[in-house]
Amino acid sequence: MTLPADPPADLLASVRGDAAPVDHNARSIAALAANPGCDRRAVLDAAGVDKDRTAARLGFPARFGQSTFAITRARAFEAQVKAGGAAELARLVGERLGLGPVTARYEDLRGADAATRAAVTGDAAGPALHDHPLLGVEIAGQRVTLDPDVVLFAAGGRFHVVAIKSFPVIDGQADGRKVAAAAREAAVYTHALTELAGTGRVSHEVVLVCPENFANRPTATLVDVRKQLGVLRRQLSRLTRAADLVPEGVSFDPGNEHLERDIACIGARYAPECMAACELAFFCRHEAHGSTDRLGRTVRDEVGGIAGIEAVLALADGGDPAGHPEIAELLRFARSVREEILIPAGGDR
Template sequence: MTDTEQRLAAIRGDAPPKRHNARTIAALTGNPGCTRRAVLDGAGVDKPALAERVGFPARFGQSRFAITRGNVFEAQVKADGGAELLRLVAERLGVPVPAAASWTDLGDGDDPATRARRSATLLTEALSPTGSHPAESAALFDHPMLGLSVAGQRVHLEPDLVAARLGGRFHVVEIKSFPVIDGQADPAKLAAAAVQSAVYVLALRELLTARGHDPQLVSHEVLLVCPRDFSNEPVAHLLDVRRQLLVVRRQLDRMDRLDTLLADVPADFTADPAADPAALADSLARVPARYAPDCLASCELAYFCRHEARGQTGTLGRPVREALGGIADVGEVLALAGGEPATDPERAEAAALLRTAARLRADALATA
C-alpha cells in the first residue's frame, strides 16, 4: 500500500471502499472545487452512512417506481433484438437503416472483470469486418462492461447499449424513462444524462486506446432514447458531449492527484461512519467544502453542508452570491445594504450597489 492508499484507508475506516458507477462519477463534476467531496469520494467513504451518522441523511435517489418504469421502458425499446432501436438510432444519425444488425447480450452472468474482458474483445472485434460482421452490417452490444480508473481504483461501468458500424463509428446509447414533451426534456435530467454518457464515451475511448485503436472511433455524439410526450413511444435525440468529456476528464485527473489534496487535510481527519457522530462532524468541519444548492441533487452530504453553511450567501447559489457583490456573509450584506460603512475599501463598490438596491426596493414597496 502506498502512503496515499494508507491515508485513504484510515479516513474511510474499516469498511472496503465504495465503488463508483457512472452516476457517481458524473456527480463528481457537479462541484469540482469542493475538497471535502474529492477526499471523501477518493477514499471511497460510504457517504450515505456518513450523512446518516452525523444526523443529516441523504434524501435523493430514484424511487422504486421510477426504477421499475425505467426497466420496463428499456425492455420495450430493446425488444425484437433491438430492431426498433436500430431504426431510431440510424435515422437520428442520418444514415441508412442497415438491413442487418447483430445483437450481443453482454449483460448476463460472470463476474464484472470477466464481463469486461469479454466486452473488450467483442467490441474491438467489431472494428474489423469478418464473415460474421460484414462491413455493411451494424452491431449492437447490450450492456457491455467497460472500465475507468477513478482515484486509482478500477471502476466497472455499464452503458445501456453501444452501437457499432453506424456512420463508421461507435455510439453510446442511453435509454432514460423521463419524457421528452414537445421536444423538450427536463434540463437537469438532460444535463445529468449527458455527463453520464460522457463517462461511457471516455471509458470506451480508453478501451480502444489500450487495444491500439483510434479513440476517435467513438463518437462524441451520444443517443438519448426517451418516451415521447406522455406515451411510451420512444424518441431518439443526439447529444454532443464534448464539453462534458473535458469536465469529466479534468475531474478524474484531479482525483488521481489526491496526495496533493491530502497535504492540506488534517492528519487525524476521519470520515469513518462508525466513529462518534460529534467527532465526525468536527472532523468534517476541518476540511473545506463549497456548498451550493446543486449539491442537493448530487451529493449525499448536502444537508450537512447546507446546515454548516447557513448564513452564507453561497447557500443561495452562485448567481445570487455574485449579485450580492461576492460577499460571503448574509449578515454583512444586510449591514452594508442598511448603510453601515464598508470596513474594507474593496467592498466600497459592493456596498454602494447594495445600498442603491435597498433604496429602490424600499421605494417600490412604498409606492405599492
C-alpha cells in the same frame, strides 16, 4: 502542510479507517463532476468513504433515490425500446446520426468482459447495437468496474453511447436538470469506452432516447458531452492527488467520536445542486448556514468577497460599501427593482 511518507493510496485507505471501501457506480462517478470544486467530496470519494453512512452518523441522512414507480416506468420504457431485437432503436439512432434507417445486429454482452472487448476491438461487420457492455474507470489508482445500462451503437468503426431515459421530451424540450444528469452519466461511459476502444473511435455525441410528449413513443436526441468529459477527466485526475488535501490526523472511521470535526477540516463548496448529487448535502447545507453559498453559484460569484448573507443584506440596505462599491451599486439597484415590483405605492416594505 506536511504530508506523511505513505503512498497516497495507503493514506486514503487509512483515512477511511476500519470501514470497507464503497463501490463506485456510474451515478456516483458522474456526480463527481457535479461539484468539481469541492475538496471534501474529492477526498471522500478518492478514499472510498461511504458517504451515505457518514451523513447518517453526522445526523443528516441523505434523502434521494428513485421511487418504485419511476423505476418501473424506466424499465418498461427500456424493454419497449429494445423489443424485437431493438430494431426500432437502430432505426431511431441511425436516423438521428444521419445514416438513414439502419438495420443493426443486436448483441447482449451481458456485462461480460471478454464479450465487451471482442465487440469493441474486433472487426465490425456492419452496424451493431451492443447492449450491457462491461466498462471500467480508474479512480484514485483503483480500477472500478461499471456494468452500465447503456447500449453502444457501432457503425463504420466508430461508437456512440446510447442512453435510454424515461423522462419525457415535451414539444422538443426536456427537464434541463435531468438532461444534465444524463449527459454527465453518458460522459462517464464515453470516457470508459474511449479507454477501451482507443481515442478517435468514440464519438463525443451521445444519443439520448426518451419518450416523446405524453405518449410512450421514443424519440432520439444528440447530446454533445465534450464539456462534461473535460470536467470528468479533470476531476478524475484531481482525485489521484486527493491525498494532498488531507490534513494529518484526520479520520473518517465510522467509530471516530470527532467525525464532524474531522469532516469540517476538509473544505467544502456547497451549492444547491449538491442536494441532487451528494449524500452529504444536508450536512453541508447546514454548515453553510448564513453563507452566500446557500444562494447558489451565480449569486455567490456576483457578491464574491462578501462573507455572508447578512453582510450582503446590510450592503443592500445602505451599509458602508468600502471595498465593494460595484457590488453595493448592483445590490441597491436589485433592491429598488424589487421594491418597485413587489411593494405597492405607500405600502409597507
